Amino acid sequence: MSTQALQQDTAPQTPLDTLSGLLKDDMLQVNTQIIDNMQSEVPLIPQLAGYLIASGGKRIRPLLTLACTRIYGTDSPRPHALAAAVEFIHTATLLHDDVVDESKQRRGKDAANLVFGNQASVLVGDFLFSRAFQLMVADGSLDVLRILSDASAIIAQGEVKQLTTANNLATTMEDYIEVISAKTAALFAAACEIGPIIAGQDDQAAAMRDYGMYLGIAFQIADDVLDYSANREKLGKTVGDDFREGKMTAPILFALENANDEERAFWQRTVGERRQTETDLAQAQDILNRHDANGKALALARSYSDKAVAALSSHRESPLLSCLTDLARFTVDRSY
Amino acid sequence: MSTQALQQDTAPQTPLDTLSGLLKDDMLQVNTQIIDNMQSEVPLIPQLAGYLIASGGKRIRPLLTLACTRIYGTDSPRPHALAAAVEFIHTATLLHDDVVDESKQRRGKDAANLVFGNQASVLVGDFLFSRAFQLMVADGSLDVLRILSDASAIIAQGEVKQLTTANNLATTMEDYIEVISAKTAALFAAACEIGPIIAGQDDQAAAMRDYGMYLGIAFQIADDVLDYSANREKLGKTVGDDFREGKMTAPILFALENANDEERAFWQRTVGERRQTETDLAQAQDILNRHDANGKALALARSYSDKAVAALSSHRESPLLSCLTDLARFTVDRSY
Numbered sequence: 068m069s070t071q072a073l074q075q076d077t078a079p080q081t082p083l084d085t086l087s088g089l090l091k092d093d094m095l096q097v098n099t100q101i102i103d104n105m106q107s108e109v110p111l112i113p114q115l116a117g118y119l120i121a122s123g124g125k126r127i128r129p130l131l132t133l134a135c136t137r138i139y140g141t142d143s144p145r146p147h148a149l150a151a152a153v154e155f156i157h158t159a160t161l162l163h164d165d166v167v168d169e170s171k172q173r174r175g176k177d178a179a180n181l182v183f184g185n186q187a188s189v190l191v192g193d194f195l196f197s198r199a200f201q202l203m204v205a206d207g208s209l210d211v212l213r214i215l216s217d218a219s220a221i222i223a224q225g226e227v228k229q230l231t232t233a234n235n236l237a238t239t240m241e242d243y244i245e246v247i248s249a250k251t252a253a254l255f256a257a258a259c260e261i262g263p264i265i266a267g268q269d270d271q272a273a274a275m276r277d278y279g280m281y282l283g284i285a286f287q288i289a290d291d292v293l294d295y296s297a298n299r300e301k302l303g304k305t306v307g308d309d310f311r312e313g314k315m316t317a318p319i320l321f322a323l324e325n326a327n328d329e330e331r332a333f334w335q336r337t338v339g340e341r342r343q344t345e346t347d348l349a350q351a352q353d354i355l356n357r358h359d360a361n362g363k364a365l366a367l368a369r370s371y372s373d374k375a376v377a378a379l380s381s382h383r384e385s386p387l388l389s390c391l392t393d394l395a396r397f398t399v400d401r402s403y
Numbered sequence: 404m405s406t407q408a409l410q411q412d413t414a415p416q417t418p419l420d421t422l423s424g425l426l427k428d429d430m431l432q433v434n435t436q437i438i439d440n441m442q443s444e445v446p447l448i449p450q451l452a453g454y455l456i457a458s459g460g461k462r463i464r465p466l467l468t469l470a471c472t473r474i475y476g477t478d479s480p481r482p483h484a485l486a487a488a489v490e491f492i493h494t495a496t497l498l499h500d501d502v503v504d505e506s507k508q509r510r511g512k513d514a515a516n517l518v519f520g521n522q523a524s525v526l527v528g529d530f531l532f533s534r535a536f537q538l539m540v541a542d543g544s545l546d547v548l549r550i551l552s553d554a555s556a557i558i559a560q561g562e563v564k565q566l567t568t569a570n571n572l573a574t575t576m577e578d579y580i581e582v583i584s585a586k587t588a589a590l591f592a593a594a595c596e597i598g599p600i601i602a603g604q605d606d607q608a609a610a611m612r613d614y615g616m617y618l619g620i621a622f623q624i625a626d627d628v629l630d631y632s633a634n635r636e637k638l639g640k641t642v643g644d645d646f647r648e649g650k651m652t653a654p655i656l657f658a659l660e661n662a663n664d665e666e667r668a669f670w671q672r673t674v675g676e677r678r679q680t681e682t683d684l685a686q687a688q689d690i691l692n693r694h695d696a697n698g699k700a701l702a703l704a705r706s707y708s709d710k711a712v713a714a715l716s717s718h719r720e721s722p723l724l725s726c727l728t729d730l731a732r733f734t735v736d737r738s739y
Contacts, residue, residue, distance in 0.1 A: 109564045163529060167522040186503040186566055189525055193499060194559035196529070200536055200552035207545060216536035223530035228445045230522055 081401070082393035083125055089386060090133045093147065097129050100151035104198055115183045115191045119158055122176050128153045128258040131282075135262025135275045138387040145265050148202045149211060153258045155199040156215065160222055160254075162192035167226070168312060172305050210269075211261050218257035225249020229314070236323065236331075236339050238315035244284065247291075252283025274378050278391065281375035286398045288368035291316035292361045293401075295352055307348040313338040317364035318355050330354055368399045417737070418729035419461055425722060426469045429483065433465050436487035440534055451519045451527045455494055458512050464489045464594040467618075471598025471611045474723045481601050484538045485547060489594045491535035492551065496558055496590075498528035503562070504648060508641050546605075547597050554593035561585025565650070572659065572667075572675050574651035580620065583627075588619025610714050614727065617711035622734045624704035627652035628697045629737075631688055643684040649674045653700035654691050666690055704735045 087094060105116040129150035136146040161173065166185045170178040180188040196219070203212045229246045232238040259279030263271035294309040295318055309316050315338070323334060337343045337351065355361055375395040382388050423430060441452040465486035472482040497509065502521045506514040516524040532555070539548045565582045568574040595615030599607035630645040631654055645652050651674070659670060673679045673687065691697055711731040718724050 107560055107563075109560050109567065111563050111567055112560065160529075163525050167525055185521075187563060189499050189503055190559055190562045190566065193496075193532070194556060194563065196532065197552055197555035197559055200548070201556055204545060204549045204552050209540060209543060209545070212536070212548065213540045216533055216540050219533035220530060220537055223526055223533055224443055224445050224448065226526045227443075227447050227523060227530065230526065231445065231447055 082390055082397045083127065083130070086130050086134060086387075086390045086394065087126075089390060090130060090137065093133045093137065093150075094126065094130070096144070096147040097126075097133065097150045097154070100147050100202075101154055104148075104151060104155070104202060105195065107194070111183070111187055112191055112194055115162075115179055115187055116158065116195060118176075118182065119161065119173065119179050120154075122173070126154065128157050128254060131255065131258040131279060132262055132265075134387050134391060135259045135279075136265045137262075138382065138385060138391075139263060139266035139268045139271070141266040143265060145206055146262070149206055149261055149265065150258075152199040152202040152206075152215065153254070153261075155195040155202070156219060156222075157254060159192040159196040159199070160226075160250075162188045162195070164226070166192075167230075168308070170308070208264065210264050214257045214260050214264070218253045221249045221253040225251075225253065232315050234313040234339055234341060235315060236335060238320065240317075240320050243315060243317060243320055247284055247287040248280065251287040251290075252280045255283030255286065256280040271382075274381060277378035278375050278395075281371045281378060282395050282398060285368045285371035285375060285395065288317050288364055288371065289399050289401065292318055292364045292368070294318075295355055295361060307351075310338065310348055310351055311341075311343065313341050317367060318360040319351075321360035321363040322355050322358045325358055326354075365399055372396055372399050418726055418733045419463065419466070422466050422470060422723075422726045422730065423462075425726060426466060426473065429469045429473070429486075430462065430466070432480070432483040433462075433469065433486045433490070436483050436538075437490060440484075440487060440491070440538060441531065443530070447519070447523060448527055448530055451498075451515055451523055452494065452531060454512075454518065455497065455509065455515050456490075458509070462490065464493050464590060467591065467594040467615060468598055468601075470723050470727055471595045471615075472601045473598075474718065474721060474727075475599065475602035475604045475607070477602040479601060481542055482598070485542055485597055485601065486594075488535040488538040488551065489590070489597075491531040491538070492555060492558075493590060495528040495532040495535070496562075498524045498531070500562070502528075503566075504644070506644070544600065546600050550593045550596050550600070554589045557585045557589040561587075561589065568651050570649040570675055570677060571651060572671055574656065576653075576656050579651060579653060579656055583620055583623040584616065587623040587626075588616045591619030591622065592616035607718075610717060613714035614711050614731075617707045617714060618731050618734060621704045621707040621711060621731065624653050624700055624707065625735050625737065628654055628700045628704070631691055631697060643687075646674065646684055646687055647677075647679065649677050653703060654696040657696035657699040658691050658694045661694055662690075701735055708732055708735050 101120060105113050105120065107113060132150040132153050133146050136143070162179055164170070165173055165178045165180045166188050171181060172178055199215070200212070203215060225246050225248070228242075229250060232242050232246060256276045256279035260272050260276035263269060263275050291309060294307065294316065296306070319334065319338060323331070326334065333350065333354065337347050372395040376392050379388060379391060437456060441449050441456065443449060468486040468489050469482050472479070498515055500506070501509055501514045501516045502524050507517060508514055535551070536548070539551060561582050561584070564578075565586060568578050568582060592612045592615035596608050596612035599605060599611050627645060630643065630652065632642070655670065655674060659667070662670065669686065669690065673683050708731040712728050715724060715727060
């Protein structure tokens with residue numbers, strides 16, 4: 068067996084790779100839309116936007132819009148610009164999040180706020196957000212505009228609610244699910260819902276919206292588990308960011324359910340009051356292991372990915388349907 | 404003569420007061436829309452938005468939308484929600500600007516970023532921006548959506564360009580006019596342009612757009628003069644903010660035109676490199692006076708307010724038309 072074949076064996080194709088393969092020609096068009104529409108006569112805008120957008124990212128949201136359109140057999144070019152609009156909304160929230168979280172790293176590189184400054188990150192985020200709406204207006208569907216403006220308002224509300232739950236040990240699992248439904252899953256849901264709308268299959272919009280919502284919740288729970296996992300560094304991300312910021316995510320919430328007094332005092336000091344020493348992250352990971360908190364969080368994520376799969380039950384078998392189903396499962400499994 | 408009458412004499416009615424009086428019932432509806440639509444189940448959102456919105460502000464942009472609709476005689480309720488959308492876009496940009504500029508004061512109170520933090524200011528700005536688009540979608544006019552999404556993209560570009568011209572003594576008057584046309588005048592123009600669109604007088608949209616654009620440019624130049632004027636403190640604003648931030652505004656640009664070597668070195672140190680001592684603002688004001696820089700800037704502002712008045716020449720005489728004309732003149736005179 069050649070070395071190349073061996074490498075392929077050790078890095079098996081993910082459902083996201085399969086989806087990208089099926090939608091390759093469409094994604095080329097989406098990337099053209101993204102590049103063309105982040106241009107501006109003010110050079111700093113394409114520089115900063117390009118820094119983040121060219122640094123990769125999985126393009127999962129535009130892929131969802133494409134898949135949820137093409138699954139109905141239409142060959143309309145409309146999803147290209149609208150998938151770019153979805154990616155711009157996502158990129159704008161990343162830029163603003165990194166300012167809000169004082170992030171150091173994003174996609175394995177220095178975060179844009181460190182390279183270009185907070186000011187430019189806020190304003191280029193505003194530009195991309197506006198540009199997303201310009202793309203939607205050019206498309207002309209008020210339904211799409213409604214779905215994505217509703218999602219944008221919900222995302223912002225979720226982010227603000229996350230600010231108010233951070234460092235608060237009284238945060239409930241319900242609060243947490245509400246925050247991630249808003250800050251993450253709302254855009255997944257919208258990215259999926261506009262697919263059937265573009266394809267003229269409005270009666271499927273609710274099912275696709277549900278799929279995206281549950282997928283997004285599963286995705287974010289798994290991401291929050293990854294934040295405590297050494298695997299995360301392989302993805303070009305820092306381990307322990309949520310811990311250092313005192314975010315109340317699923318692993319901590321499960322660990323708190325059966326915490327003894329000493330553990331509760333530990334979480335109160337480190338997460339509640341953000342007084343942390345160098346060894347605290349390792350100790351946090353020990354406590355999470357003691358309570359199988361990551362395992363419980365992944366089981367919760369799996370319950371949402373099951374719901375995502377179930378939401379697609381009325382759809383006929385097709386390669387894209389298989390991809391969407393596999394993607395829901397993979398979104399949890401990737402964190403092992 | 405009673406004390407009250409005397410006070411009225413000493414504080415004469417401005418064109419903005421007259422406009423508010425003529426549009427009093429409409430403005431009550433706009434304020435209701437503003438209050439209702441800044442509500443959220445996340446309490447921090449109405450708290451922060453309310454802090455800024457309730458602290459006054461002149462509501463000049465929603466008044467423009469109302470005036471530019473009612474001038475055509477229509478009694479449609481549509482401008483209420485759309486004027487609120489315009490004010491939300493403005494409020495969102497204020498919140499983001501204050502984070503970007505590290506502002507200390509806004510409308511005579513501590514700036515929202517100081518009271519609620521940068522994080523909440525960025526995210527509540529995003530919320531209000533999204534809510535503005537939700538209001539436009541509910542109204543259903545793609546023309547209005549196009550005008551305001553275009554304006555939003557232009558505003559963000561202007562703000563980014565301003566970042567790149569700040570502290571740069573090579574900035575030209577052309578650069579400056581381009582920045583203020585985008586960051587300030589684009590929203591004035593859009594606020595005015597949607598009036599005839601709402602009223603079904605699409606053929607008047609270009610004239611109203613021009614009026615708003617020229618008014619906005621005149622307004623911003625006068626505002627930049629005010630930043631060096633002691634009168635500014637009466638308006639609840641800090642004197643010298645632009646100077647401290649090294650913004651290249653009209654007064655400095657006029658002073659630089661005929662600057663001697665010593666003056667140029669002064670501007671290079673204080674504005675170019677932002678190395679300032681306590682007495683520098685007073686010296687900057689002296690140099691501006693020496694070159695009549697504020698007077699020249701106000702003359703430039705007046706040339707734009709003349710263009711604003713001229714843009715209305717095809718409109719019939721009416722109390723609202725007189726108000727719009729007077730407002731264009733007042734926007735420059737207020738800085739004396």
